[in-house]
Amino acid sequence: MPSDQTRSAILAAAERLYADRGFGDVTLRDIVAAADVNLAAVNYHFGSKGELIAELFVTRSLATNRERLNELKAAEFAGGGRASIDAILRALVGPTLRGCLGPDRERSTAARFMIRASIESVPPIRRIKNREIDHLRKFAAAMRRSLPDRSAVDLYWGLHFALAMAHQTIRDSERLAKLSEGMCDLNDVAGIIERVVAVSVMALTGGESKTAEKVGALRAR
Amino acid sequence: MPSDQTRSAILAAAERLYADRGFGDVTLRDIVAAADVNLAAVNYHFGSKGELIAELFVTRSLATNRERLNELKAAEFAGGGRASIDAILRALVGPTLRGCLGPDRERSTAARFMIRASIESVPPIRRIKNREIDHLRKFAAAMRRSLPDRSAVDLYWGLHFALAMAHQTIRDSERLAKLSEGMCDLNDVAGIIERVVAVSVMALTGGESKTAEKVGALRAR
């Protein structure tokens, strides 16, 4: 019977350290010290540092995607096959925002690890990351069904911007807090999600398709 | 007479390498090889690797801030002391977007270096970065003057989201290109700027102050 006690202790410690300090300055010795296991255990159980990171990433990546897709399916079911655009966007940005900003410690580490992974693109992760495109494509398709009149380009930009806002809010919540001197409540996760969704919906619908015009008008200046 | 030939060769090579590959995996030996100078030259001219990075960052940081403030001042002058909100946002996101996505090679390296710096937060940079808050505060003040009716919280979020969209577009333009299968033209820098500005303006004005309502309405669901 394989002892996965050591194995999971390493995974947990590694994820927490990577989430906190990034891949750049976390050594295997840091990890085994935090996990209270022997240095050689990492190579014994995972083969190499890169494979450890890869395993962490694929596990969390699958979990996040599953969570997002569940919300999407639920929204589509509730809407009789066609989800509302705000529900789609909520399914896209909700899980990550809740995971990173919410109070749940365990989820928080997982989500912050994923943010790190999306920022500091280390080789073992870069190789896997292409699958994310396929995942996002499902959301693009749902958006196309929800807003059949919008151009594909507008939809892609809307999707891109929604992720951008959610992402940056997690990555740089500290700056926003400092800049606003605490006026922006970063503990109100639900409020943040709705703010991101609201802006994204506006970007996509633009008060009845004004976005394209607005872009055009501003460009003409 | 000090020989700044070596000095500037190091600076140029370091900036290019850091911009291309990030701080994580660029060694001093990579830099001196690219600059075609001796290894010891870095420590002789800069003292340490950290001080080299810091010098690069402060130089570029000052330049970017100056550029942004120039555009802001010009916009405020043109508007008789009060700039339009879209002009303010354009001054905020324009320089970086033009720098990173534009064709100008030299500016491109500089801008991409700054993006790296804002992502991979290495110690020497982290220490300096607090000044950025003061810089952003000037834009927040201009926005307050331009939209005196909006709440401060909304303005901060709008500023935050504008930077988020610009930032992510630079950092992850590749994903957007892949996702949209080339439909989103990332060479049309002016168009991208206007798109970011348009969405930010909508987020801030929300079709005559609908943002807050919309957030409220969505939250009520």
Add this chain to the structure above:
DNA sequence: GATAGTTTCATACAATTGTTTGAAATGCAA
């Protein structure tokens, strides 16, 4: 309770890193 397979451990290894050193080369003033 002996044995085979698995897991842990201390230790060592090879490679890479930023930094230092002291001598050689260079530039420039007298």
Add this chain to the structure above:
DNA sequence: TTGCATTTCAAACAATTGTATGAAACTATC
């Protein structure tokens, strides 16, 4: 030229890194 300061260079240094090794400890089966 001589003398002095600045700059370059090859070499070495100390520290850290991921990885490998072989013996010890453990676990479960017979």
